[in-house]
Amino acid sequence: MRFRVPVFFLLLIGAIIGCSNPQDYYSPKAKLGILDLRNWDLTNSPLVSLDGEWEFTNSLDTSKPNSSKAFITVPGSWNKFPLANGEHGGEGIGTYRLTVFLDRPLKDLALQMGDISTAYRIYLNGRLLADNGIIGINKESMTPSYKHPIILLDEESKELNFTIQVSNFYHTTGGIRKSILLGPILNVFEYKKQEISLGWVVFGATFLMGVYHLILFFMRRVDKSAIWFAFFCIDLSIRGFFTGSVFIYEITEDKYWVYIHKLDLLSFVLALPLFSLFLRSLFPKDFHRYFNTAFLSVGAAFSLIILMTPASEYMWYIQIFQGIVGIIIVYFLLLMIYCVFRKREGAILFAVGAAFLFIATLNDILNQALIIKTGYIANWGLLAFLFSQTIMLSVRFSNAFVRLEELQKSLEYKVLERTSQLEEAKLVAEEANSMKDTFISLVTHDLRSPITTIMGILQLIKNDYEQLDDISIKEWLMRAENTSSQSLEMIATLLDLNRLRSGSFPMDNSLIYVFPEVEGVLAKLWAQANAKKLEIRNSIPNEVRMNVDRTLFSEIFVNLLSNAIKFCREGDSIEIDFASKPSEIEFTVKDSGVGIPTEMIPGLFSTEIRSTRLGTNRESGTGLGLPLVYSIINAYHGKISVESQEQKGSKFTFSIPQPLLDIPRLNPI
Template identity: 50%
Template sequence: MVKENGRIGKSRTEMVPSYKHPSLILDNSFGDELELCLQISNFYHPTGGLRKSINLSDIQYFNESKKNENAIGWLVFGATFMMGLYHLIIYIMRKSDKSALMFSIFCLDVSFRTFFTGSVFLYEVFPDEYWVYIHKLDLLTFVISLPFFIYFLQSIFPNEVHKIPIKIISFAGIIFVLIVLLSYSNFYMKLIAVYQLLMVVGIIYCIYILIRALLQKREGSVIFFNGSIFLFIIAINDILNQMLIIRTGYYANWGLLIFLFSQTIMLSRRFSMAYYRLEELQKSLDLKVKERTIELENAKVLAENANKLKDKFISLVSHDLKSPIASVIGILSILKSEINEMSNEEKLLFIQRAEMSSRNSLNLIGTLLDINRLQSGEFELELLPYSAFSEVEKVINKLWTQIQEKKIKIENAVDKDLVIEADKNLLNEVFMNLLTNSVKFSNKEGRISIECTKLMDGVEFSIQDYGTGIDPSLLPNIFEKEIRTTTLGTFGEPGTGLGLPLVYDIITSFHGMIQINSTKDSGTKITFTIPTKIL
């Protein structure tokens, strides 16, 4: 016997199976003719015997072929093992994406399977007595490859993969794993053809899934489809070789390497797109945070301003209503204590004073509320056609009693045809306060003139009186509510000191401007402009 591979025997206990690829150097001692006699025994494999054709070649060529085969095997192992390890680390860092885990397990399974195909490294390294255990590992790496590939496919295209086929393939995989672990090789190799048929059906189902993903234009479906088709062709070739139907050789290593490389490209694009979307989401989130921060800051400013307005309003109300209410209480106290000693004329005088004080208080409250609404932004302008001449005449008519009492001559020089766009109530409030002040501080038989000039982007109104004028020391704070600048009129008329601040706020709400020119004992001219449309 020149060479022995395993050990032949007449029974299972006598023989030792082997998958080694032995080589024999033939020199001139064998003569010109060579007669080979092979003794084969098989009690472990249903298709045992010579698994490959006998290769007769030059020794140098033979050695080079073995080296190339070993190099390819280690190349595929190293590449697939590093791919699996790399994607396992990615999954550990980002556990929300199961595709990295499934691909990692599939790569690691493929990498270990390279030890059983091609150069059959593990069969060559370990003694033949361990063939049974190595062969079980060989079959296990083959059996679990399909379930993990299907799970990987589901993690990439979840909408295209149905649950029932996955359960069937997973259940079949578990059954065959148990059969391989618990039975003899001669038994499970008879059944492995059933699983190989299931794998062919599984490959067809995977192609169906990939076609659906292509039609739905899923991300990465083109790369996945091309790599998978190449792998399926190689897988079918290797299955037919294992069943000894064809003898084209095993190309699983090359097929798997090309497929896994294509999947690495697909997953890399998938992760890069996920990272890109995460960056865009982060930018969008940062922008929203900035916008929300600005909104909160603005809301805080508005709240603080509203709080200040509330405090000012309460301060003004409490300060300005104190004197009129005290005056009414004083008048009523005098009436209560001396009513029997008073004449009817005196009683009427006290009642008139109480009524006047109450009316002044009511006017004060209305003015304060208007100022507060204007400054808080609750007063919205209602811009409508405004006939300036007729509206000014209406205001003049409301002051007819005071005007007649002082015999004042009022000249309304506003163009009768002038119509502008303005808020009627607010602008009338401006004229009411300004004309009230002009009448209040005009002397008997005085004169008041009202004029209007058209501008490029609005109008300019002016109200001129020739009364007592304003003390120059009061002008700097004339529009301040906190600093009261009220004085008595020429007939002793009282004031609230809030008329001009209200006028200022209204003009400001119109985005206009107001100016006061006054000379002591010579009169006052108030000019204000408002941007508006002339209709």
């Protein structure tokens, strides 16, 4: 798992960037103020971006100029647009014009407006369509707005002449900064709905994760990393309302823009000190307190600048802050590399997740500065980071349980030596504690397989990305999603297994076909087998039926086959065979792997003796898979045996009693 988790995050970046754009759209380019859409296919590309060269004048005059025309690229800023007396600059006014030609008049068209800094008025064929904020020739006469409204076109024509008057005296960059989309009303609303839905998904996931860690801190206040991570999550979850669908700007009046914009930038600036505090609490030996103090000071200083100065001033300072953040990101990455080499607990998972978050944050910074033209994905980066922290915490909790077990055993030995009066009570407690430890180990063991399957699927997508189409990628991702759902079901099953060992388990037996059940198990383990180029043959006939608990039966093959894969070398083979007998059905799982040392065979099915070793690719395990198989088969009053020769392979044979069914009679194995 240690080597596959980083691969998972590298693959996840493509999926997240894809999620940041809710819907693909048709994007021809306007030339010299004209966009020709007479070949526009509404069926396949209902949305079109009005990108390209727009006619531009440095005034708010809506009439066509008689002088020579000048053109500007949209999306982009007007900051360096050449004028007769120099360059335009960030603050100022301007009028954009674009003529769109259609092959026929179209009904029910609409515009999805993007980021236009910072107030505008839009006309269609000389008639006012809508305005956003209040445009003016100076700061005092205008009101800024960041809304991204949907504007309905009230005219049907083959020629659409758009005129957009823009004024900006509140931002360092002005003009039409992001794409404007044109399309049928329903498609535009669907685009908007998807964008808003994605924003709420990100908010819900990040905010709940923050609340969860906040609760953890109040339950166990020794570890301060939980509270700083909680505040960091909550801060970035709130920030999601200021980017993407700009929800906060949409629901507030434009007269409050100045205050909302300050909150917007504060959520960005405060993320640095919060993350610094979190990192310091995780790696106190490596992250020096002087650096932590410096980062806190930087965050506090720029927060005061935002609070105390107007937008036209603090936006210049924010550019300096963005540069500082870029340098700090490099420092954080170097620190993570150092922690990885020092083998700090959880450093690999943290480094990969943090690197992904830093890349997404850097994307947003460059996107905000119009250096690149992508979507805002910082919150998606946060989701990947949170996932890495969840795995890291799971590893830490697992290690804590191991240490707890060692302490418990040590304490039990001391009690045995010093007192005999508590022998009976100790035996009772030891039995309960053993059942608890076994159950925890079973959960840890059986959650490893679905996570490995998901990582294998994602690794396949990465390796064959250029050859896979969108449908294939979606199918693989759906398999990963299904595996995740199955892992949740597995937890419920393991709860029942704990009762099974105590003799109070009500097994849900039903008549099933064996072949598809085994094939389903092979599908889950396909990525692991394919990585070693193993040949697996399933010789069970299609007609074989059994009356068993479907989940428990699959669990037998999951453990036997994953064990076989683990100890096979590249190019080895695995055979699954079958034989019917008068009152039972017998199966074998045979591999040509490295085999089992003779001294380990007697303890393979015991939970008291941990028979575990590294696989051929150094895969690790808990040693509880075969005891689990034994417990299930024993619950059905069946039998299991093993034959093995080192370097030649192993053969596991098990049988389960069955009533007389319509089972095909084959030659015995």
